[in-house]
Amino acid sequence: MAPPPPTVLFVAALGLTLEGVVAPVSRALESHGFRRVAVAGRGSVTPSLRRSFDEVHEITPFRRAGLGGLVRAGRDLARIVRDERPALLHLHTPYAIALGRVVARATRTRHLAVVHGTLFGAAGRSGRIFAAVESASARFTPWYVTENPDDQASYRRLAPRSQVRLAPCGGAGVDVVGLRAARRRADEGGHRAPRVLIMGRLTPDKNLDLAVAAWRLARQTRPDLELRVVGSTVAREPSWAPPEEAGIVPAGWTDDPAAELAAADVVLLTSLREGFPLVVTEALVVGTPVVVVDNRGTRAVARHVREGLLLVPPDATALALALLAQLRARTVQIRPESLLAWQREDVAAFHADRILEAVGGMPTGVARGAGPDR
Structure with missing residues (x-):
C-alpha cells in the first residue's frame, strides 16, 4: 500500500491572502504530488478558494483579535496540524507567522515563513511590539522568503542560522x-x-x-x-x-x-x-x-x-x-x-521550489532569478 502524499498546510489570517497570493503556489505544487490544505480565519473564506486546495479549514479569527483570539486560534491550528500531520506549515502575513511559529514548535512541524511586509521601523506601539516579538523569536523559523532586500537583511540579522531567500516579486507575481x-x-x-x-x-x-x-x-x-x-x-x-x-x-x-x-x-x-x-x-x-x-x-x-x-x-x-x-x-x-522574473508562473515556481527544499525534495530550478540570494 502506497504511503499517503505529503501535505503542505498554508496558513493566513484572511482567505483573501490565500486566494490572491497563495493559490497560484498551491496550483504549482499540484504536479509534485502534494496534498494542499489551506487554513484561514473563520468567515473570510470564499467558495472560489476551495478550487485551489484539496481541503480548506477555518479557525477562530486571529487578525487584530487580541491575545484571547490568538490563543483560541492557536488551539484550533494545533488540532488541525495533529489531524493533518503536514510535512510543512507555509505561513503568510505577520499574525499567521507568529501563530504558526508557536504551533510548529509545539507540534515539532517544519515551517516556512513568507514575509509579505513588516513593521520594522514603524512608529507607535504596534511597531515596538512587532520588533520585540521578532527579535525574540525569529531565530526559531528555519526558512524565510522575503519580498524586499531590507526585510531580507533584517531577518538575516535576527535569524543568522536560518535560510532567508529573496522572492523575485511580491505575492504570486503578475499576469x-x-x-x-x-x-x-x-x-x-x-x-x-x-x-x-x-x-x-x-x-x-x-x-x-x-x-x-x-x-x-x-x-x-x-x-x-x-x-x-x-x-x-x-x-x-x-x-x-x-x-x-x-x-x-x-x-x-x-x-x-x-x-x-x-x-x-x-x-x-x-x-x-x-x-x-x-x-x-x-x-x-x-x-x-x-x-x-x-x-x-x-x-x-x-x-x-x-x-x-x-x-x-x-x-x-x-x-x-x-x-x-x-x-x-x-x-x-x-x-x-525584471519583467520576465515578475511573471506569475515563474514566481509561483520559485515558491514551490522553496517548499520542495524545505521538505527535503529536489527543486525544479525553472524559476528565473532563483539563485543563492534569491
Whole structure:
C-alpha cells in the first residue's frame, strides 16, 4: 500500500491572502504530488478558494483579535496540524507567522515563513511590539522568503542560522499578458478627464488621507483632475471612507483591477509600509506611471524600473508635485529581466521550489532569478 502524499498546510489570517497570493503556489505544487490544505480565519473564506486546495479549514479569527483570539486560534491550528500531520506549515502575513511559529514548535512541524511586509521601523506601539516579538523569536523559523532586500537583511540579522531567500516579486507575481491586453483595450477608449487612481483596502493603515490631500493640491494646477478610489474594507480592520466632494469618484472593489489600472493616468500609493506592492507592480506592467511613498517595498520595486516610478517622502506637497510630473511624463520603462522574473508562473515556481527544499525534495530550478540570494 502506497504511503499517503505529503501535505503542505498554508496558513493566513484572511482567505483573501490565500486566494490572491497563495493559490497560484498551491496550483504549482499540484504536479509534485502534494496534498494542499489551506487554513484561514473563520468567515473570510470564499467558495472560489476551495478550487485551489484539496481541503480548506477555518479557525477562530486571529487578525487584530487580541491575545484571547490568538490563543483560541492557536488551539484550533494545533488540532488541525495533529489531524493533518503536514510535512510543512507555509505561513503568510505577520499574525499567521507568529501563530504558526508557536504551533510548529509545539507540534515539532517544519515551517516556512513568507514575509509579505513588516513593521520594522514603524512608529507607535504596534511597531515596538512587532520588533520585540521578532527579535525574540525569529531565530526559531528555519526558512524565510522575503519580498524586499531590507526585510531580507533584517531577518538575516535576527535569524543568522536560518535560510532567508529573496522572492523575485511580491505575492504570486503578475499576469503580464493579461495586463498588457488591458492596456490595449484602454488605449481604444475615448477621451476623458485625467485620473489619479487609489486602489486597495480602504483603511487608515494605507495613509489615504495623505493621498486625498496630495490630490487636492495637484487639482489647484489641474482643476479637471479626478481621484478614483477603488477598494473595500476588511472585517476586523479600521475602515476609511473617501470624502464626499467634487472630483472624488468612489467605487467598490472590482473583478477587473487591470482595467482600472489601465484607465488611470497615474496610480498613487501612500502607505508607509509595504512588502512588495502588487498594485504598483501591476500598474507599471500595464504602462501606467506611479507615485509612491518611499518605504521598504516601494524601494524594492524601484530597483527594477528605469522610468515611470517616483519615490516621494510622505508629504502632501511633494506628492502633488510628483503627480503633476507623472501626468506630464506618461512614460514607463521596466528592466526587461525584471519583467520576465515578475511573471506569475515563474514566481509561483520559485515558491514551490522553496517548499520542495524545505521538505527535503529536489527543486525544479525553472524559476528565473532563483539563485543563492534569491
